[in-house]
Amino acid sequence: MLTTLNTAARPAAIRTKQVALSLAVSAIFFMFTRFANLFYLPILGKYVDRAVQSGNVNILYEQIQWVVLSSALGALLSWLMLPTFTAIYERGIASITVRGSMLKMLLALPSVRGVKALFGCLRSPLELKAWACPNNCAPSEAGESESTNEPFALPWDLLSWNIFATAVWTVGALAALQVSALYPDLAATAVLLSGLVNSFAAIAFSLFVDPKAAVITDQAVSGQRPASHVLQLTFHLGLGNFIGGLLGLFTFPLAIKIISLATERLGHAKMDENMWLVIGLNVVVTCLMCTSLSSRISAVITKNVATALAIYNVFFLITRLTTQVYAPILGSVRDSVVKGAASAAELLPLFRWVIGGATLGTILGWLLMPTFVAIYNTAIKALEKRSGSMATLLKDLLKPKYWGKVWQCWRKPSNFGVLVSDLKLLPKSFLLANIFVVGIHVIGVLAAIQAGAELTGHLARTATLLSSVINGAATILSSIIVDPTAAKITDEAVNGKRSLHEVEAMAVFLCLGSILGTVLSQLLFTPSVKIIILGAKILGALF
Structure with missing residues (x-):
């Protein structure tokens, strides 16, 4: 349910005029889903272990269909x-603005005042009727909206791709x-x-859904279109x-076939053949992940925050696709230990x-x-000319006449004139937190695979699924x-309360902190493996 509530961020962004911060608040709900995954997937893994041990794998298929x-049903509830969560977003954004940080806002929630504020955000689902066709966007006799004198046709291709992507994402x-x-x-x-x-699903979201939205x-x-258009879009996306x-029930068998074929193919590859490929791909992934910082600078320059973040999603998509190549390869390396072709000590x-490779x-x-x-x-600029069609933009990039424009984007490496003294412009706590975030995130999957290699029997699968403990x-x-602090600084710069230089300083120091974080991950790797092994043993004893 919470995963699909990120759509509420859009109407909240319109009402508060703080797009980046609204999207950062949506990340809180995503955080809760990740926290739930700390238990959800490993517990499901235990059910898988039981099915394998009992030899009754067919019953597992039925159980997963219920999931x-x-x-x-969770999506229906969301x-x-x-309307309720849009109000919660708005209240959260206002609270962060007053208190200055997401952490202070969250700490205030358990108070009597905080609980009252949450209950005050309750809205009737009947408000959705106005969202579906608000009065100020209802077609006039001329077939046009009152506020813009232009008809608003829902982008049905966007809505169709959203349904498809959700159906696929549900069953992965x-x-x-x-x-x-x-x-x-x-x-x-x-x-x-x-x-x-x-x-x-990621391709569909990043190319056909998010950019247009x-x-x-x-x-x-x-102010180029009425806010009611966003309400209509949010209604239909939800x-x-x-x-x-619901369609996930039909995509589930196909997903099983695709993963089965890939498992058979990768499972018989030799370990040494793939590791240098993994290292190279990890270099690409971490490099492209750094472009999120560039997107914030661009958002301030162009004043198009949501579009800048949508373009970043394309780079993020590339990293996701790349990760989907090398993560299973790493899994096959662990499986080679199970088959006796290698030892756990060789993996380290x-x-x-x-x-x-992440450091590089x-x-x-x-x-x-x-x-x-x-x-x-x-x-x-190119996306605006193409009405938000990322697919059209990428298609045009395949034409040689546009290659020169890409090459013209080359710039010499620089720190945008940022000096060490500019540290005083930024909160130190979030810069330090970024170092630890990167240090932990780099090793999540690796530590889980190493832990799975060091364990035997049914606990190995549980350990692999516990990568969410580290990444969570x-x-x-x-x-x-x-993220909330970076979003707040970005929104303040867009609204003229901060300078572009402050955002550039933020991006530079966050990137340098990320480099330190990847170095720190070398130190955190072994302790993380031990934590996952302990977690797998605890889950094995409890379930």
């Missing part, structure tokens, strides 16, 4: 609660668990191949999440090299930051401290 259905991890039961000797490979299915949001913020959840130095990628991201800012600026800690820290 898919519950996801659809759709009905859209669940299908991987089912396949891990069918191939117990290749369990780690199968579990980590959930992203193979989810990547189809972002352009509509930015246009409403700037409803589409429910429909997509290889994983150290993978972490080193972050350094490249720092050096290329000015170039990526120019790319974002150019892409935002990073997500929580990022959602509470790093």
